[in-house]
Amino acid sequence: MLTSAEPMPIKHPATRLPAEERRAAIIRAALKVFSEEGFHGATTRALAKEAGVSEALIFRHFPSKDELYAAMQDECCRLKSNEESERVMSLDPSTSTLVIMVHFLIAKMLLPPKSAPALENSLHRLLAQSFVEDGQFARQFMLHVADELIAKLEACVKAAQKAGDMVDSPVRPDLRAWFMEHFAAMLMLNQLPGEPIVVFKASPAAQLEQAAWFALLGMGLKAEAIRRHYNPKAFALLTA
Numbered sequence: 245m246l247t248s249a250e251p252m253p254i255k256h257p258a259t260r261l262p263a264e265e266r267r268a269a270i271i272r273a274a275l276k277v278f279s280e281e282g283f284h285g286a287t288t289r290a291l292a293k294e295a296g297v298s299e300a301l302i303f304r305h306f307p308s309k310d311e312l313y314a315a316m317q318d319e320c321c322r323l324k325s326n327e328e329s330e331r332v333m334s335l336d337p338s339t340s341t342l343v344i345m346v347h348f349l350i351a352k353m354l355l356p357p358k359s360a361p362a363l364e365n366s367l368h369r370l371l372a373q374s375f376v377e378d379g380q381f382a383r384q385f386m387l388h389v390a391d392e393l394i395a396k397l398e399a400c401v402k403a404a405q406k407a408g409d410m411v412d413s414p415v416r417p418d419l420r421a422w423f424m425e426h427f428a429a430m431l432m433l434n435q436l437p438g439e440p441i442v443v444f445k446a447s448p449a450a451q452l453e454q455a456a457w458f459a460l461l462g463m464g465l466k467a468e469a470i471r472r473h474y475n476p477k478a479f480a481l482l483t484a
Contacts, residue, residue: 267305270295271319272363274312279369282377283313316393322366333396339409342400342465342475346424347456349393351479353432354452368432387392389425397421401463409469420463452476 273295278284288309292299306312332348335341357365374382401417404410413420436442444451453476460470 255259263305266297269321270297270305270312271316274316275363275366275370277319278313278316278381279366279373282373283378283381284307298378308434311401313381317381320370320385330331333392334405337396337403339400339404339469340466342397342404342463343460343470344479345393345397345400346459346463347452347474347476347479349425349428350431350455350459351452352454353428354435354448356435357438364479368436371429373438383452386445393425394418394421397424404469409466410464411466413464415464424459426464427455427462431455449476 256263270291272289274286277290277294281287286309287304288299291312292302295302302312306315329348332341332345335344339475357368360368371382371385374380374385398417398421401410401420405417415423446454456474456476457470461467
């Protein structure tokens with residue numbers, strides 16, 4: 245029994261997030277759990293624990309795991325479209341833009357996991373898992389990559405060809421773009437465990453510059469055009 249000297253207990257109302265914020269929190273928690281456990285290994289109990297909600301609340305927002313997975317795919321595509329990437333993607337197709345885009349993409353892929361945003365790390369792990377499982381998530385995600393990144397790279401290749409900055413090659417512009425994207429993705433996979441699988445005997449800046457030159461030459465860009473447009477220090481300021 246309380247006496248007059250004892251303060252009355254204060255009841256704090258439970259913190260309740262708006263429905264949209266709660267839904268977003270569940271999706272982001274799902275990204276982490278799916279990236280660690282895979283689609284089939286992830287349980288609603290683990291998803292609820294990571295999101296800090298009940299399983300019932302998850303089902304209220306997402307009646308099935310498939311629906312949550314689909315929502316997570318959409319969120320992953322949105323995550324890749326940040327202010328930094330939008331600034332680069334807004335540039336007109338040209339030789340210069342091609343050089344900037346290749347540098348930008350490879351810089352992102354060479355970033356050590358401990359230095360990259362946690363959500364981006366989860367996305368990369370989820371993509372890697374999807375490739376060795378049924379490919380469902382990766383296949384859907386790559387449709388967005390094709391519509392945005394690959395289309396823009398292809399347009400830049402064609403612009404560079406028109407400007408006379410490309411060597412003659414039988415490789416199609418779209419395949420040049422895809423092969424470059426796959427090369428960059430392999431660089432990311434090499435970094436993914438935290439300690440690189442293959443240790444390149446070069447500083448991070450040298451790795452980036454060498455990989456960018458390799459990719460640009462592989463796409464068919466003339467060496468003199470690369471020298472004319474490639475300025476790693478200036479690009480670092482552009483994407484800072």
